Amino acid sequence: xxxxxxxxxxxxxxxxxxxxxxxxxxxxxxxxxxxxxxxxxxxxxxxxxxxxxxxxxxxxxxxxxx
Numbered sequence: 001x002x003x004x005x006x007x008x009x010x011x012x013x014x015x016x017x018x019x020x021x022x023x024x025x026x027x028x029x030x031x032x033x034x035x036x037x038x039x040x041x042x043x044x045x046x047x048x049x050x051x052x053x054x055x056x057x058x059x060x061x062x063x064x065x066x
Contacts, residue, residue, distance in 0.1 A: 039061070
């Protein structure tokens with residue numbers, strides 16, 4: 001139900017509308033939401049961090065650091 005609430009917030013739909021979707025669509029939406037939130041987190045680090053933190057965040061976004 002938490003996943004439906006997160007997707008509802010993201011896509012401006014009610015939880016029952018989200019849960020009525022096919023499961024494949026729910027999984028893809030959750031993965032896209034997770035990737036987008038990770039991207040937002042990294043970009044906020046880039047904007048607000050020191051130079052070394054910005055470099056680390058950019059490397060992580062590019063997949064150069066695990």
